[in-house]
Amino acid sequence: EVLLVQSGTEVKKSGESLKISCRASGYSFTTYWIGWVRQMPGKGLEWMGVIYPGDSVAKYSPSFEGQVTISADESISTAYLQWPSLKSSDTAKYYCARRDVSGRMPLDSWGQGTLVTVSP
Amino acid sequence: SYVLTQSPSVSVAPGQTASITCGGDQIGTHSVHWYQQMPGQAPVLVISFDRDRPSGIPERFSGSNSWNTATLTISNVEAGDEADYFCQVWDSSRDHVVFGGGTKLTVL
Numbered sequence: 174e175v176l177l178v179q180s181g182t183e184v185k186k187s188g189e190s191l192k193i194s195c196r197a198s199g200y201s202f203t204t205y206w207i208g209w210v211r212q213m214p215g216k217g218l219e220w221m222g223v224i225y226p227g228d229s230v231a232k233y234s235p236s237f238e239g240q241v242t243i244s245a246d247e248s249i250s251t252a253y254l255q256w257p258s259l260k261s262s263d264t265a266k267y268y269c270a271r272r273d274v275s276g277r278m279p280l281d282s283w284g285q286g287t288l289v290t291v292s293p
Numbered sequence: 294s295y296v297l298t299q300s301p302s303v304s305v306a307p308g309q310t311a312s313i314t315c316g317g318d319q320i321g322t323h324s325v326h327w328y329q330q331m332p333g334q335a336p337v338l339v340i341s342f343d344r345d346r347p348s349g350i351p352e353r354f355s356g357s358n359s360w361n362t363a364t365l366t367i368s369n370v371e372a373g374d375e376a377d378y379f380c381q382v383w384d385s386s387r388d389h390v391v392f393g394g395g396t397k398l399t400v401l
Binding site: 208210217218219220222223232234235268270276277279280281283284285286 | 294324326328330335336337338341342347377379381383385387388389390391392393394395
C-alpha cells in the first residue's frame with residue numbers, strides 16, 4: 174500500500190524557519206515525483222513545486238520560486254518543504270502528493286496534510 | 294499562465310445528477326484529473342485522464358472533456374458525496390500543475 178505520512182502540526186512565529194516532511198512507503202521512492210500543494214484557510218489548492226528524489230531535481234511554481242525549498246533524502250524515503258523565514262501569510266495546510274514520471278499523470282496518493290500556523 | 298475556471302458551488306437533491314464543470318482554453322487537448330476533498334481531509338483522486346475511475350471509486354462518478362469544458366458527473370448523488378471538487382491539468386508550457394478554483398457540492 175502506498176502511504177505518504179506527513180509531519181505534525183506546527184505553530185511558529187513570523188521570521189522563524191521551518192522544515193516539514195513527507196515520508197513515503199509502499200513504492201520505489203526514487204521513481205516517482207513528490208509534489209507540494211498549499212491550501213490556505215477556506216481556499217483552493219495551489220501547486221508549489223515538485224521534486225524527483227532519484228536525482229533531487231526540483232521545479233517550482235513561479236509563485237513560490239525563491240520563497241521555499243523542496244528537497245528529498247533518498248536514504249529515508251522522505252521529502253521536505255522548508256521556509257527560511259516564515260510570514261503570517263504562510264499560514265495554511267500543506268499537502269505532499271505522489272506523481273508518476275510524466276507531468277500528464279495525476280496526483281494519485283496524498284499525505285494527510287501538515288497544518289502550519291504563523292503568528293505575527 | 295493557464296487558467297481553469299470552476300463554478301464556486303453546485304446544489305443537487307439526493308438521487309439526482311450533479312454536473313461540475315471546469316473551463317479552460319482548449320482544455321479538450323489536455324488530460325484532466327478530478328479530486329474530491331471532504332471537509333478536513335486530504336484530496337482523493339476520483340477521475341483521471343478525463344474519464345478513468347481509479348480503483349475503489351464508484352461507477353456513479355464519470356468524466357468527459359471536449360473543446361473548452363471538462364465535466365465531472367456524479368449520478369444518483371448521495372449525502373456522502375458532499376465535498377469540494379477540484380479539476381487539474383498539467384501546463385506543459387510551464388511544466389507545472391494547475392488546479393481549478395474548486396466547486397463545493399451541496400446535497401440538499
